[in-house]
Amino acid sequence: MFSVSSRQPATLHILRTIRFSRSISLIRRSKTSRNTSVLIAATLCLSIGVWVGVSKSTTSSEVNNLRLQTKPKIGDLFQGSLDWRGKSVRPFTIQDVNSWLQKEQSTHEGPVGSGIREWHTIRRPSNEPCEDNLTTAQHSVTHGESLPWMFWGIFDGHM
Amino acid sequence: MDICKELLSELINNTRIHTTANTFHRGPATSAVLRESLVPYVVRTLSELFQSGQSKSNEPPPEAIDIAITSAFKQLDDDILSDGLKALKQAKTHTEALSLFAPGTSGSCAILLSFDPNTSLLRTACTGDSRAVLGTLSSRGKYIATALSVDQTGFNESEVARVKSEHPGEEHIIDTKTGRLMRLAPSRAFGDGLWKWPKSVIEECHESFWGHPPFKAYLTPPYLTAEPVITTTKVRGDGEFVVLASDGFWDHVSNGQAVGLVEMWMKAKKEGTIGKERKKEGSRSEFARRIPRERKSRNEDFVVVDENCAAHLLRNALGAGDEELLCGIVGAQPPISREARDDITIQVIFFDNQKKP
Numbered sequence: 312m313f314s315v316s317s318r319q320p321a322t323l324h325i326l327r328t329i330r331f332s333r334s335i336s337l338i339r340r341s342k343t344s345r346n347t348s349v350l351i352a353a354t355l356c357l358s359i360g361v362w363v364g365v366s367k368s369t370t371s372s373e374v375n376n377l378r379l380q381t382k383p384k385i386g387d388l389f390q391g392s393l394d395w396r397g398k399s400v401r402p403f404t405i406q407d408v409n410s411w412l413q414k415e416q417s418t419h420e421g422p423v424g425s426g427i428r429e430w431h432t433i434r435r436p437s438n439e440p441c442e443d444n445l446t447t448a449q450h451s452v453t454h455g456e457s458l459p460w461m462f463w464g465i466f467d468g469h470m
Numbered sequence: 471m472d473i474c475k476e477l478l479s480e481l482i483n484n485t486r487i488h489t490t491a492n493t494f495h496r497g498p499a500t501s502a503v504l505r506e507s508l509v510p511y512v513v514r515t516l517s518e519l520f521q522s523g524q525s526k527s528n529e530p531p532p533e534a535i536d537i538a539i540t541s542a543f544k545q546l547d548d549d550i551l552s553d554g555l556k557a558l559k560q561a562k563t564h565t566e567a568l569s570l571f572a573p574g575t576s577g578s579c580a581i582l583l584s585f586d587p588n589t590s591l592l593r594t595a596c597t598g599d600s601r602a603v604l605g606t607l608s609s610r611g612k613y614i615a616t617a618l619s620v621d622q623t624g625f626n627e628s629e630v631a632r633v634k635s636e637h638p639g640e641e642h643i644i645d646t647k648t649g650r651l652m653r654l655a656p657s658r659a660f661g662d663g664l665w666k667w668p669k670s671v672i673e674e675c676h677e678s679f680w681g682h683p684p685f686k687a688y689l690t691p692p693y694l695t696a697e698p699v700i701t702t703t704k705v706r707g708d709g710e711f712v713v714l715a716s717d718g719f720w721d722h723v724s725n726g727q728a729v730g731l732v733e734m735w736m737k738a739k740k741e742g743t744i745g746k747e748r749k750k751e752g753s754r755s756e757f758a759r760r761i762p763r764e765r766k767s768r769n770e771d772f773v774v775v776d777e778n779c780a781a782h783l784l785r786n787a788l789g790a791g792d793e794e795l796l797c798g799i800v801g802a803q804p805p806i807s808r809e810a811r812d813d814i815t816i817q818v819i820f821f822d823n824q825k826k827p
Contacts, residue, residue, distance in 0.1 A: 403801030405793045409775075411800055412785060416778045421822065426587035426707060428822030433780035434815040439804040442498040442578075443716050443813040444505035452516040458587040460516075462509045465600050465815045467716040468501035468578040469655070 411435065422449060424458045442468030500578035500661035503550060508580060511542040529589070536700045539584070539595050547660050547696035550574050554663050558674055567679055575681060577654075577662030580698070581619060583714060583819070590705045592712070594618040595698035598656035599717045605729040607709050615729035618701050618712065621720075622658045624649035629657040637690050652685055652693060655717075659694050666692035707823030713783065714819065718812030722767050722787040731772060732818060735782045738774040745775050761798055763809060771795075780816040787814065 383389040403411075415434045421427025434443055448462040515538040519530050530538075550573045557570035579598020585591075594602045596619035605613045622629050624644045633644060633651060644651050651657045652665060659665075664672060664681075669688050675681030713728045723731070738744045771790035776782040788811060789796030802810040 400803050401801075403797040405797060408785075408793075408796050408800045412776065412781045416781045418778055421820075424587060426585065426590065426705070426821060426823065428820040428824070430817060430819040431779040431781075432815075432817045433778065433784050435784060435813070437718070437804070437807045437811045437813050440498055441813050442501055442576075443718075443815040444498065444501040444578075445815050445817065446505050446509055447817070448509045450509065450513040452513055453520045453586075453588065460513075461585045461587070462512070462582060463714055463817050463819060464504070464508060464580060464582040465714055465716050465817065466501035466504040466508070466578045466580050466660075467598065467600050467718075467813070467815070468498045468576060469659070 419447070421461075425449065425461050426458075427461060430463065444468065497572075497576045498578075499572040499576045500550065500574075501576075503573045504546070504578055504580050504660060508543070508546060508582060511546045512539055512582065512584065515539070515542040515545075532591075532702060535593070536702075539582075539593065539700060540697055543580070543595065543597060543660075543696050543698050550661055551663055551666055554667055554671060554675070557679070558671060564679070571663075571675060571679055571681070574661050574663040574667070575675070577659045577665075577694075579656050579659055579716075580696075581714060582698075583618075583712065585705070585819075585821075590707065592618075592703045592705050593700055594703075595700045596620075596622065597658045597660065597696050597698045599623050600715065601717070601720050601725075602712055602714045603725045603728055604703060605711045605713070605732055606706075613729050613733045615725040616703075617725055618703060619699065621656075621717070622699070623655055624651055624657060626657065633657060633693070637693065640687070640689060642687065643693065654694070657694070658696065658698075660696045662694050665694040705821050707821050709821075711818060711820045713816065715783070715816040716812070716814055718814040719783065719787050719816055721812065722765060723783070724766075727767060727769065728783060730769070731783055731786050732779060734772060735774055735776075735779050743774070744777055747773055747775075761795065761810065779818045783816050783818065784814055 412433070412435070416432065418429060418431045420429050430447065432445065432447070434441065434445055436443070444466040446462070446464045446466075449459050450462065451457070451459040453460075516535065519534055519538045523530055553570045554574035557567040561567035561570055579600050580596075581598070581600040581602055582595045583602060584593045584595070586593075592604075596602070599621040600619075601621060602618040604616045604618050606616065608614050620626060624630060624646065630644055630646075634641065637643060644657075649655065654662065654665065663675075664684070667675075668691065669684050672681065672684040672688075676683045711732055713732060715728075719728075735744075738747075767787055767790055771792050772786050773791035774782060776785055785796065788799045799810045
């Protein structure tokens, strides 16, 4: 049951690509005026251009980049291609791993008087959405002259 | 950006359909509440305790501080669960009922470190199976690992004894093979109304609000508690550190390995050799045809590549210097990814007396 459901999004994506390609070919074969064709082509180029720009600027996005580059906004005209292999779930390289590790990490210096030199944090999901949460805090809990306390928490949601 | 959102929500929806149908996957609602409010609840009870003291120099006894932290944990869980009852009695719309139900329907473990720099006391309050491990410098100059918490699961004998004594005659509720308490891995948790609410509430939630039906043998709830186990350690401030991580990390790395990895990282940091180590020869970059689910990291694969110590620990938990393995595990996409790795959160805290005035 597991593998069947997991294959679903990838397969749907491929079918969508092929169907869209066919529908675009049909538009071209029909008696649409040349002007309209040019307009469609221009719009497509523009939207793909804008869209590639957007996808490149959102490196922090959790979404697979190749997935973005082959999918337009839902419902938009979309050229697609015959080349679908490796696009829906692409193989990772060590560079992909490195940028994946960069996404939700931080280092912090301990505030003066905290007794802490520094702390380092990372959170990386497996589930969508991620069920882990975390916090770091500094609060005064005692009297005015005392140093505030530090807190670190990890909250593992489940399953 | 809209495209990203669309795609992300599509991904999320696909995953949700799969997981709610087949597992007890109920999402991040409870852990989001804990992130928002657990520390403020603890701070509130601690402040009340300290203000109730007779004189300003009077430090409350350590037990009183533990009791205050415990009561804050239990209060937040009570509030989360009572919202589920409110959903049935007070909600005026379906969406309002779902909103009230959500944090009590999903569940979450919690581990909270609190450090008082005035006394150098570090308290670890643990509900569930996340873990804190202390690294201390021994007289021989090597770091040694000390667990500050013990995972609360059906593999923990004292937890099994506690649950059995609270539910006499219901021996079947803990599966000793899987270590699960009525299908749940941790034996303590926040939320998880399915193990805590009265049966009638679960039934009504099931009938009207898409909730899971009650378990067949649901005789003496609650079966779970959010009450933490608290340990206290005095920090010397001579180079100690704590590794705090969710169970997804500890699935692959032992306490000793985690402390050894931090030590390795500190050495590389000091010597300026982070990321400069040459790739080792040997079994690396071979096709990792079979990656076992219970995969344990191997010391000989450990590398120091990351400037961030938490990222360093994560890389070494998920394949380390074996890049083929690392790409295979990290590249697994949801929902298959849950078979390869769990969500993982790590915080590494370095103590230092020099930071005191």
